Amino acid sequence: MTCGKWVGSLFFVLDVVYISSLVIGGVVIENPVILAPMAGVTDRVFRQIIYELHPGLAYTEMISAMALVYANKRTFNMLNLEPYRPLSVQIFGSDPEVMAKAARIVEKAQPTFIDINMGCPTPKIVKNGEGSALMKTPDLAAKIVEAVAQAATVPVTVKIRAGWDEDSINAPKFAQKMVEAGAQAVTVHGRTRSQFYSGEADWDIIGEVAQAVDVPVIGNGDISTPLLAEKRLAESGCAGVMIGRGALGNPWLVARCRQYVTDRSCDPEPTYEERIKMACRHLDRAVAYLGEAVAVPQMRKHIAWYLKGMPKVSEVKSRVQTLQSPTEVKRELELYLEELRSLTG
Ligand SMILES: Cc1cc2nc3c(=O)[nH]c(=O)nc-3n(C[C@H](O)[C@H](O)[C@H](O)COP(=O)(O)O)c2cc1C
Numbered sequence: 543m544t545c546g547k548w549v550g551s552l553f554f555v556l557d558v559v560y561i562s563s564l565v566i567g568g569v570v571i572e573n574p575v576i577l578a579p580m581a582g583v584t585d586r587v588f589r590q591i592i593y594e595l596h597p598g599l600a601y602t603e604m605i606s607a608m609a610l611v612y613a614n615k616r617t618f619n620m621l622n623l624e625p626y627r628p629l630s631v632q633i634f635g636s637d638p639e640v641m642a643k644a645a646r647i648v649e650k651a652q653p654t655f656i657d658i659n660m661g662c663p664t665p666k667i668v669k670n671g672e673g674s675a676l677m678k679t680p681d682l683a684a685k686i687v688e689a690v691a692q693a694a695t696v697p698v699t700v701k702i703r704a705g706w707d708e709d710s711i712n713a714p715k716f717a718q719k720m721v722e723a724g725a726q727a728v729t730v731h732g733r734t735r736s737q738f739y740s741g742e743a744d745w746d747i748i749g750e751v752a753q754a755v756d757v758p759v760i761g762n763g764d765i766s767t768p769l770l771a772e773k774r775l776a777e778s779g780c781a782g783v784m785i786g787r788g789a790l791g792n793p794w795l796v797a798r799c800r801q802y803v804t805d806r807s808c809d810p811e812p813t814y815e816e817r818i819k820m821a822c823r824h825l826d827r828a829v830a831y832l833g834e835a836v837a838v839p840q841m842r843k844h845i846a847w848y849l850k851g852m853p854k855v856s857e858v859k860s861r862v863q864t865l866q867s868p869t870e871v872k873r874e875l876e877l878y879l880e881e882l883r884s885l886t887g
Pocket of ligand 1: 578579580581582583602603604632659660661662701731762763764765784785786787788
C-alpha cells in the first residue's frame with residue numbers, strides 16, 4: 543500500500559508530489575491551470591494564443607443571456623468558438639427561464655462546460671440583480687443553476703466571489719447551495735463585490751469553500767508567479783487555480799504555472815523580444831479574424847500590456863495608441879525593438 547495524503551488535487555508520498563487530473567462532471571481536465579474569463583480580453587483571438595500554451599481549461603468572456611435570447615448579432619458572434627477544447631462558455635443573467643433558453647443556444651456551439659457568472663461587480667450588471675448581486679439572493683441563484691443544469695447536457699459550473707461585502711461573506715454556504723442545485727464545479731475569486739479588484743484575494747475563504755463542497759473548487763485571485771500557483775494549489779485544497787490579470791500581456795504565465803505545478807521547473811520569463819514578437823503575432827491574428835478597423839483599436843490595450851515595464855517605453859506606447867494601420871503599428875514595435883537591442887548592446 544502507498545502511504546501519503548491528499549491535499550486538494552495533490553497526493554504527497556514522502557517528498558514526491560503527484561498531480562491528479564481535475565475532473566468536472568466526468569470531463570477530465572489535463573492540468574489544473576485555468577485561464578479566467580475576462581470581458582474585453584478572452585476573445586477567440588486571445589484564447590487561440592493561450593491554447594498554444596496548453597491551459598487546463600479556458601473561458602469565454604461573459605455573455606449576456608438576454609442578448610442571446612434576443613439574438614443580438616454581436617453577442618451571437620461570441621459563440622463562434624474555436625475548435626480547441628476544453629472550453630467553458632460563461633453566461634450572465636438573473637432570470638432562470640432566460641438563462642435556460644440561453645444555455646440551449648450556447649449548447650449548439652458545443653462548449654465543454656457552461657459557467658454562470660455570479661461574480662461580476664460592475665454597477666450596470668449588479669443593478670439588474672446579475673453577476674455578484676446573485677450572492678445576495680441565494681434562492682434565485684439556485685433556481686438559475688437548476689434551470690440551466692436542466693436545459694444543458696454539458697456540465698454546469700458557477701464562478702462566485704467571497705461574498706457581497708465584508709459583513710456578508712457567504713461563499714462556503716452559497717457554494718453548497720449551488721452544488722445542491724446542480725453545479726459541478728465552483729470557482730471562487732477570493733474578494734468581495736465591495737472590493738472590486740482592490741486589496742488582496744482571501745485564500746482562506748477559498749480554502750473553506752474547498753472544504754465545504756464535494757465538487758472541484760478552482761481558486762482565483764492574484765496568481766502572478768509559478769511559485770504562487772503551486773503554493774495556492776497545495777495549501778488551499780483547490781483542484782485548480784485560475785489566472786486572470788497575470789496573463790494580460792503575459793500569456794506565458796499560464797504555461798509556466800502549468801510546468802511548475804506539474805514538474806517543479808519552468809521556462810524562464812519571456813524576453814522583451816519575445817513579448818514584442820508576440821504582440822505582433824497577436825495583432826496579425828486579430829486583423830485576420832476581425833479586420834483592421836476593429837482589430838487595431840482593440841489591440842491597443844493588449845500591446846500596452848505586452849510592453850509594460852520595458853525601458854523607455856512611454857513614447858512608443860502613446861504613438862501606438864494613435865496609429866490606425868497594423869503595418870504602422872508593427873513598424874513602430876520593430877523600431878522600438880531595435881532601440882532596445884542597442885540599449886542592451
Ligand atoms: C478586464 C477583466 C475582465 C473580467 N471579466 C470577467 C468576466 O467576464 N467574467 C468573470 O467571471 N470574471 C471576469 N473578471 C474577473 C476575473 O475572471 C478574475 O476573477 C479576477 O480578475 C481575479 O483574478 P486575478 O487576480 O488573477 O486577476 C474580469 C477581470 C478583468 C481584469
